[in-house]
Amino acid sequence: MAKSLFEKIWEKHVVKTIDDGPSVLYIDKHFIHEVTSPQAFTGLNKRGIKVFRPQQVVATADHNVPTLNQHLPIKEELSRLQVDALIKNCAEHGIELYGLGHPFQGIVHVIGPELGVTQPGMTIVCGDSHTSTHGAFGSIAFGIGTSEVEMVFASQCLLQSKPKLMRINVDGVLNKGVVSKDIVLYILSKISASGATGYAVEFAGSAIRSLSMEARMTICNMSIEMGARCGMIAPDETTFAYIKGRKFAPQGAEWDKKVAEWKQLFSDTDAAFDQEVFINAAAIEPMITYGTNPGMGIGVSETIPTTETINDTDRSGLAKSLAYMGLEQGAAIKGQKIDYVFIGSCTNSRIEDLRMVASFVKGKKKADGVEVWIVPGSKQVEAQAIQEGIDKIFEEAGFQLRQPGCSACLGMNEDKIPTGKYCISTSNRNFEGRQGAGARTLLASPLTAAAAAVTGVITDVRELLN
Amino acid sequence: MKALTTIQSRFVPVNIENIDTDQIIPARFLKATTRDGFGKNLFRDWRYYNDDASKTRADFPLNMSQFDGEILVAGKNFGCGSSREHAAWAILDYGFRVVVSSFFADIFRNNALNNGVLPVQVSDEFLQRIFLQDNNTELTVNLEQQTIRINSTGEQEHFDINPYKKTCLLNGYDDIDFLLSNKAAIETFEKQRV
Ligand code: SF4
Numbered sequence: 001m002a003k004s005l006f007e008k009i010w011e012k013h014v015v016k017t018i019d020d021g022p023s024v025l026y027i028d029k030h031f032i033h034e035v036t037s038p039q040a041f042t043g044l045n046k047r048g049i050k051v052f053r054p055q056q057v058v059a060t061a062d063h064n065v066p067t068l069n070q071h072l073p074i075k076e077e078l079s080r081l082q083v084d085a086l087i088k089n090c091a092e093h094g095i096e097l098y099g100l101g102h103p104f105q106g107i108v109h110v111i112g113p114e115l116g117v118t119q120p121g122m123t124i125v126c127g128d129s130h131t132s133t134h135g136a137f138g139s140i141a142f143g144i145g146t147s148e149v150e151m152v153f154a155s156q157c158l159l160q161s162k163p164k165l166m167r168i169n170v171d172g173v174l175n176k177g178v179v180s181k182d183i184v185l186y187i188l189s190k191i192s193a194s195g196a197t198g199y200a201v202e203f204a205g206s207a208i209r210s211l212s213m214e215a216r217m218t219i220c221n222m223s224i225e226m227g228a229r230c231g232m233i234a235p236d237e238t239t240f241a242y243i244k245g246r247k248f249a250p251q252g253a254e255w256d257k258k259v260a261e262w263k264q265l266f267s268d269t270d271a272a273f274d275q276e277v278f279i280n281a282a283a284i285e286p287m288i289t290y291g292t293n294p295g296m297g298i299g300v301s302e303t304i305p306t307t308e309t310i311n312d313t314d315r316s317g318l319a320k321s322l323a324y325m326g327l328e329q330g331a332a333i334k335g336q337k338i339d340y341v342f343i344g345s346c347t348n349s350r351i352e353d354l355r356m357v358a359s360f361v362k363g364k365k366k367a368d369g370v371e372v373w374i375v376p377g378s379k380q381v382e383a384q385a386i387q388e389g390i391d392k393i394f395e396e397a398g399f400q401l402r403q404p405g406c407s408a409c410l411g412m413n414e415d416k417i418p419t420g421k422y423c424i425s426t427s428n429r430n431f432e433g434r435q436g437a438g439a440r441t442l443l444a445s446p447l448t449a450a451a452a453a454v455t456g457v458i459t460d461v462r463e464l465l466n
Numbered sequence: 467m468k469a470l471t472t473i474q475s476r477f478v479p480v481n482i483e484n485i486d487t488d489q490i491i492p493a494r495f496l497k498a499t500t501r502d503g504f505g506k507n508l509f510r511d512w513r514y515y516n517d518d519a520s521k522t523r524a525d526f527p528l529n530m531s532q533f534d535g536e537i538l539v540a541g542k543n544f545g546c547g548s549s550r551e552h553a554a555w556a557i558l559d560y561g562f563r564v565v566v567s568s569f570f571a572d573i574f575r576n577n578a579l580n581n582g583v584l585p586v587q588v589s590d591e592f593l594q595r596i597f598l599q600d601n602n603t604e605l606t607v608n609l610e611q612q613t614i615r616i617n618s619t620g621e622q623e624h625f626d627i628n629p630y631k632k633t634c635l636l637n638g639y640d641d642i643d644f645l646l647s648n649k650a651a652i653e654t655f656e657k658q659r660v
Binding site: 022036047144151161229313411 | 489494543551580644652
């Protein structure tokens with residue numbers, strides 16, 4: 001029988017199925033961080049049990065860490081307590097921790113792929129919704145809550161019901177100035193922030209195949225923003241080439257064996273999907289969000305929707321969103337003044353993102369009055385950027401290169417956007433207060449963010465490319 | 467986990483769509499290492515002006531004395547965004563046992579069920595009917611029967627729940643107990659796949 005990519009992986013991981021109920025699904029890799037793990041460790045301790053398979057758990061500190069002076073003790077007491085709890089818990093349970101000061105530390109969804117821990121065909125979970133990122137390698141990867149973190153600690157399994165399947169096909173060639181972040185923001189604007197709830201989404205089509213691994217991760221990262229349980233892309237030569245030689249990648253004969261297995265991971269021609277979506281890549285222009293959910297996006301040359309023109313899903317929230325954002329129905333988004341530029345987060349903080357920004361800003365300067373933060377996704381990305389001299393380009397442009405962490409993606413650590421200020425951000429969520437109480441977030445690609453950094457206003461990057 | 471069978475109660479309406487977990491509990495309140503005390507920060511930025519707990523927003527339903535009860539009724543696509551289970555903890559800690567909406571985000575639904583909070587998904591029409599009721603109206607949620615009723619009018623709707631999850635909730639069991647009882651099967655599975 002024809003099977004989809006999702007089904008092939010799922011079936012290999014079902015330990016047993018409860019009649020009329022969920023399946024016991026075996027989990028290959030479990031990533032943890034300081035924010036969603038402490039209560040799970042407490043739960044284990046209360047039961048008097050240890051982590052069942054500590055070798056399959058990888059830990060890092062990212063959400064709550066400062067991005068300046070990481071060598072100093074964390075100033076904020078509660079953040080420090082959480083990071084300290086992680087250190088203690090990992091030591092007690094024999095879990096490998098890439099904490100502050102470790103050369104592998106970084107945002108959990110950046111370091112997994114970068115270390116070669118993330119591989120095709122795996123089931124991967126983390127107490128973080130953007131675990132969907134790892135699906136770019138052809139794995140079933142999804143975010144879980146803290147109770148579920150405790151379940152995986154205790155049994156290396158989860159109880160899961162099989163989701164419905166959706167395939168989103170993106171075919172054709174991208175326009176100049178349009179990158180993978182624009183693809184995903186475009187899909188979101190078409191299907192809305194709840195368009196894929198209940199589904200596992202496979203991204204396919206020629207435009208997806210032509211993307212690098214890092215660009216594919218950006219797309220899978222934001223599949224949760226459509227409500228999807230997970231997002232995935234079938235592995236191919238691009239995937240294998242990316243993994244090869246990484247720290248935890250299979251070696252020698254094991255490598256060949258694995259690649260042979262991975263080559264079987266694709267949706268058969270007749271595989272059935274509950275829903276299919278078709279997107280024309282050539283129709284996509286650089287995207288920007290104007291509202292307070294990631295589905296509220298438009299092409300940069302378009303005007304903000306009105307109650308008449310907006311899709312049904314967002315109509316009732318439009319007035320509230322625009323009041324929060326301080327924007328007007330029907331107005332152009334181009335030319336909107338911005339105060340902050342944040343280039344970072346598990347969506348866009350990899351070396352290719354930094355290179356993209358650097359090659360655009362080389363020889364240019366940031367606009368007056370704009371604060372620009374570049375936050376690499378990991379220590380390895382940071383080291384690579386310095387080795388390539390990208391740090392110098394940023395310095396000359398007046399951009400601040402900070403240290404790895406989630407930073408201003410969420411208003412949790414010290415990096416917050418002040419109330420009422422506009423921030424063009426390469427992160428994944430523009431919810432009210434996401435970047436700090438009252439902060440106004442406009443989501444965009446690194447290229448569009450870099451263009452705004454230089455002009456001080458929302459800009460169509462295509463006009464600045466030659 | 468506390469068992470749940472039938473809840474008869476007045477309700478608190480928050481008629482807003484796409485309520486994400488950053489609104490339910492903002493990130494800056496996630497620094498705790500225990501599960502308790504999140505209720506006081508539930509919908510924090512919608513409840514208070516300028517993050518000041520002495521400046522309540524009179525127009526937010528949680529601050530309106532006429533609304534009360536163990537049932538939260540919210541607009542479509544409730545609980546989207548971040549996977550933080552703290553959202554379910556905050557709802558439970560505040561005193562809600564049931565959340566009614568016409569659509570729930572997946573991770574929130576799981577997190578709620580794992581903490582003894584019942585997500586009741588109703589049709590858009592039924593949800594709008596509830597919002598039209600006055601503040602004295604009681605709702606009855608019967609998990610055994612899988613029904614929700616507007617007591618004053620007698621209007622009733624059936625809701626779906628996974629049968630396994632239903633048994634867990636009716637009895638107050640959680641998934642970890644079940645998984646731990648399957649250790650032998652899990653170990654056999656591990657051996658067979660190498
Ligand atoms: S960068 Fe943002 S979205 Fe990604 S893991 Fe950190 S907080 Fe979550």
